[in-house]
Amino acid sequence: MITVPTITPTEDFTGVNGLNLASMERKHEICSPFIPRRNPARKTSAEIISEARQSLRVQSTQRPFTPRDGHRQLFGKSSVRADRDNRPPSTFSLHAQNFDAPDSRPGSGTRLSPLDHKPKFPVPCDAEDPFKALPKPPTDPLEVKRGLPGGRARLLRSGSLTTLSPVEGHIHVKEQFNPGLGQKQLSAKRLPSTDHTEVRSGPLKTGRCRTASESRLMQPGVDSGVRLTEERAERKTELGNGDNSKSTKEDAESLVWNNMIAPLLQQLESMAAGSSEGSLDSLCDLCDGLHGTLAEADMLGRRCKRRSGILRTLFRLIDLNSAQLNLHIAKLCLALCVSGNNLLNICKLIFQISRSESNDILFQNNSIIGPVLGILSNEDVSSSGEALLYCVGTLKFLSGNSALLRLLLDNNCVGVAQKLIQRLCTAEDTNFTIAGHILVQLTATLRNLADHPDSRPIFISFSMLSELCLVLRHHCKDPDICTNISRIYSKLSSYSECRLALAQTPDCYQLFLELLSKHHQKQDLVVRLLFTLGNLTAKSEEARRQLFQCDACMDTLLQLYDTYQRRDNSPHTPSQKGPLSPSESQAPPGSVQEDEDVLVKLVRVLANMCIHPAVGPALANNTICIQLLMETIELRSVQESEELLVNVAATINNLSFYQEESSVLRRSQLTIAKLMLKLVLSSSRDAMLEATRVYGNLSQSKHVRDFIMQNKVHQFVVTLLDSKSTEMCFSACGVLTNLALDPANRDSLSVEGAAAKLVDCLRDFGPGDWQLAGQVCQALWNMIVCGSEKLLDTQERESLLEFLTTCLDEQEALKWIENEDIRDFHRACWELEFLPVAQKLMKTLRTPDLTA
Template sequence: MDQKKNKPERPFYIPPKNVPTPSEIISDAKRSIKNPRSLPTKRPFTPRDERRSLFPTTTCRNPDSRPPSAFSLSSKHFDGPESRPVSGARLIPLDHTPQIPELDSSESTCSPLPPKPPTDPNKTQRKYTRNSRLYSGNSVEESTKTVKTSSLTDLSKQVKAPDSEPPKRVNSGPKERTPVEGREETQPIPLEERGEGDGKEMPHRAPSSAAVRSPPRSAGSREESRVGSGGSKRTSSAGSTGRTGSAGKREVEETPEEASFYTDHIAPLLEKMTVSAKKKEADHVVKFTDELYTILLKENLLGKNCKRRSVILKTIFKILDLDDPKVLLRLARLILSFKVSGNNLTSVCKLVFKVSRNEKNDPQFLRGDILDLLLETVRNTDPVSSSEALIYCVGAIKFMTGNTKIVKELVKKDCIEALANLLIGINKTNRENTKPNDQLGHILVQLTAAMRNLADASSSRERLLNSKGLESLCYVIDTYTADGDLMLNISRIFSKVTLHTDCCMALITQPSAYKSFIHLLNKQQHKADVVVRVCFILGNMTAKNDDARLRLFQENKSMEALLAIMKYYLDRDIKIRSREKEKETSKQDSSKGNDCEDVLIKTVRVVANMSINEMVGPVLASNQQFVELLLNILECKDVQSSEELSLNTVATINNLSFYNTKTSAITDQQMRIIEVLLKMVLADNMEAMVESSRVFGNLTRQKCVRDYLVENKVDQMMITMLDSGNREVVYIACGVLINFMVDDENRSVLKKDGGIAKLVEVLRDFAKTDWELASMVCQILWNYSVKITSTNSCFGEQESKDLNDVLLELLDRECAFEDLDDEDEEMKHFFQDTWSEDFCPVATQLLQRMESYSSDLEPIESPSES
């Protein structure tokens, strides 16, 4: 209600802004018949990619630098306590381990010297044994444990290496540990808890203070013991209870209520999930996973609020080896809900991507809130530090936008806004750097592909405009012009949205749009799929706005770019066609030929639309190179096999022929143009005849053209077209006949071929709804009767009577507007204006001429008086 009140009220009699009135529509339609006009065309065909892959099969990306579409993924690729701080560098394993001799009470207190230390005393080295249960140099954690006993402590005080400092022992603390992708990160386990051994007696260990403080474990079993056991002073972000962090700060301890809740509700579900997974009972795993998610959500224990977060995650990670899409997607939902980061975020995004690659799994994404979690990941993930995670996350969304049901849900959940915000963030990062980031480019390929599919959804255009999506895409063009995959996606987006006036106007007013598109045409000139769409976009912009025509023409080297494209693809098309005739081409080459023709169609349309502007048109008409290219197209193509290209080219020549300037290249080449058009007229194609007749209407202003067309019986053809019943065809024929009637030697054919009677019928059929056409009929008859001596002999007796009756009826105001009762006031005013301004002046003069020469009888003299 508030929004309606805030809107300014508009009086009903004032037409809304930017909405043409009926009279304007009719006037524009009439002007388009003889004046320059914009050309329609179909949007370039985009085949659906049935194969779901990260990048298209024809990608220009280096396989070594781009992320793979197919990969192996298992529980080993997830880390345990995933958010442990890392240093970015790992310690080098020790190659040398001092051998500590066993002590005997009977021996002397003096001990033999230890082995020689490493050459570099600062370079610690370590030899791993099977009992240490540590990974090799590629392990997730390369940690060590210092074995301490009272006897060994005394021994270390007595033993010293000669002539050298004692070797330093380096214990890798939490800040020096870096998880490695592809391995499971594991907490160090106290030696007395480890079940592995090689049969040798293990040295005695004194329990650490942390182990003493640890409460008894009932529900967490061995896994919980490993994560939260003593001996390790590391702090997990999952919130293990009662431990001291590396900075000496004590974490918030788990309350008895929290521990009881975990034991009673969460731990049993985790156990059931694990047992069901081992038995490969996927439905049971799904059931228990949903129950666990519901409980955690209800108790607000998702995110990083749960103190047993790492324990739950470790259990989930172990179940990921169960290869069932329903299970994997449920587990991915849980992992994403815990707000994982780093390697785990990348792995879970890969997991979702892997599931989304199969179209059969699409219904699973409509269950639960997995779509919300993916969009939340898009909104909250840093594209620089987590670029790989976003590549696969947005890639999964891209796959799902191929499903119409999921598209509707994504649009409702503000997916377009989320992608637009990510796009803005990436642009901001690229502005701050001197060179665009390749990894960000990989994200943009997925993002723009998803936007391309979402652009067809309802309300998508409004969302794109409100989120500044179009503006951001223009900046991407300038930043990644050489990226063929990215440019193809963006051109597909614009080719869709510019079919609609609102988006087209937004792009027209974008200052950098013209420069960006011209730069893209120059950079990607040989990529037909990009060029054809960019030209289609420019054609849409110039079709709907006169300012766009002028701004595009004034853009630096815009015409050079368009002409270069026309020449390149025309030459390429000619070569391919010549090979086809020699039967040396393959089917693939034939498709390339079609691509060339499509590019020519869209490029010619751009220039045709630009020529509508009164400043641009005369300049283009004087461009010899451009006119020559148009004629080459008509001479190389025929209307049967290349109908749209031929018709667009003729329409472009018609637009240019409107400007009858001294420097016009159309005038210089007019006889050549007429010869080419006559071939199209003789073809059995009504549209070709109409388009050619438009050009005849402009070129017949020249006497030499009229004479040549009369020799080829084009005047008779125009008279025949009066019977078509099509208003546009009749209008064009009348325009040509007006010019033919200027020459005295060409007038007789009008009466001879029954043209007078046909013109009278045109007045009866169309006059009351088209006074401009009625005016043209009267002009033809006026030019025809310029040397009249008798009305009946000039027009014919019956034709004169019919014409006189029709003119009298049409000049009577009441009769002329008797059929307008159902029309609104605006239409009535429009018809009345055109009747009084266009029709009445010429019709009145014609009627007066006919009445002046209406009798062939000589006056009778009065008899003389007798």
């Protein structure tokens, strides 16, 4: 830029994008953000407003819009998994027969290793019906002791739920009660936990006859195994193998079972048999009552010995196909700690209910979200991966509801997600596919949670922004996961505390660049990563430096720029080709508007980066960068691409701050000046403002000033002084200040009435904007420096002197400001920006040759 070493009454002021300098020293201290101040610790209010108006400005843009998916499904239409055969389905049917009864997985959750040999039965086995040849127990109980030591128990397979008898038949509350038996014998008749598939052989009691229901022992099905286990456990108790405390506990459980639980199960069965709309609410109440009874008796989880009977009853109710009832059933089943296939089906059931938006109210009124989050906290990925998938899919659907969003946050959903992410990244070596499916749902849920303002401190407290970077590194080839995380970052990076947390994540800039290169064809991912980078570089010098210093940073960004330039789809024909021919840059499949959105975000990153003193000169000397920016202005119209062209002009304006003798931008400044005509003559106020700012910097060149005068651009600039916008007047004053450097131009400016308009501008805006007032005085200084009598008549000169005299009095200048803080701000601007130039201008106006 042109600088003036000293200021005398005969010298001109040089304008820089409307930012003109009273002295070289003042210019360095206030206007340049790159040269250290004499006292770096002291930063005045005038410096703050000066930085806001300096040539280098941060660009802003709107966050990319993410439309809601109208259909609730695990993987949307845009997912890369949409056509894969191995992905879990979103639609399926569930019936009672899909559940296992009893739920026989061991309570520890440990998988048993399969036997290496086939067990040999001591008796012949009928191939048609192996249960027909079950061995008969010995009549003498002492025969048990004479058996082979360590003999293995025979395993009984659970049958289909459809072969179960009604609840009255398999609970045996009334049927097995015999008044002739003692209380001890009655209490001994209990159903042992069906979690144990191993049944010890023992003698049968032969002192009484079998009932009709007991005769089904030899029939195939689950009841045979349950009854055999029950009778053997009864004989074991009668032989005195249990201690007194255990017997007391069993007595208490039997009482609760007989008096409270069994009647509730019978009511559920009978009411379900004659189900109607009126009875559904009653069934739900019964389920809640059963839940409360089990909780009070400490029989939830796997502690209830007869939980298999409860589960069989609950599973039958699923066929009633009531979403409200099924949600109560699912909550109770989770409280009973179902596992294996039953856990998977319960998770599918909850997922199926959540697919309908009309069922969201059911989740608000039912406390099932806590148990669902409990599954995510406790279940193992390797053994229950698909169940976890449907649980997280449920949370994804529910998080789309604002009321449920608050409920999820209150239940520590973010904390649970963070722990699950850590487990998924640990287990991905052996379960990479299912881990990826789960992470798609989990990141989509976090994306919805990020919408809530209360989620931001929670995300930071759980280091979620850093955790998501870890996921990106592990799943960098998965477009679905990367896109969801980019949406989270694009939302949260708009807030300073989240930007700080993300910027502190090691190598996040390099990671984003690698993703941009790897997924350059995926527009929705690219545009959000660029938006995030634009947010990070908007306020941080360190972020600008770190991004620029990343490997292949400019190569990646400029290659993206070239790819999304869309030369083939533009109605305009460029006068020069970009750095790459259209055949070399394959156009992405998005629409023209989507591609333009990418360029808006990308150009914003460039504009923000070049504010850094080490980055700006490098970009100003980058041939590809300058050519792409100029090509964009040439290819597009302001009417169709206003935001893009405004951003491009702002980037060129920032780069024009660094006009070294050998820079590419300096060699191209005349071409750029011609391209700016399109923006100046448009109907867009923002485009006119940015183009005027560019002319404010480029007009330091004599060739550009001549171009402006030859193409009558100065006439347009003078009319901008009538604008009601202080920013527009400020930029116009900068151009006029530079144009007035040439004596030949002053007459043309006088003909347009520039001086009179500058005086009007000073009167209208001066007392409220002392920086603008100082800029006007600089423009007037350059216009009257040669003593031109055509600029101001006597009345105008006297009026200007009177106004300046009043404004040079501090009390008069600041008397209308009441707030002390604002008064200090305006006083600083008045002292540094206005006072020095106004005093010199008054001396010039009072010289004899001008006042004669």
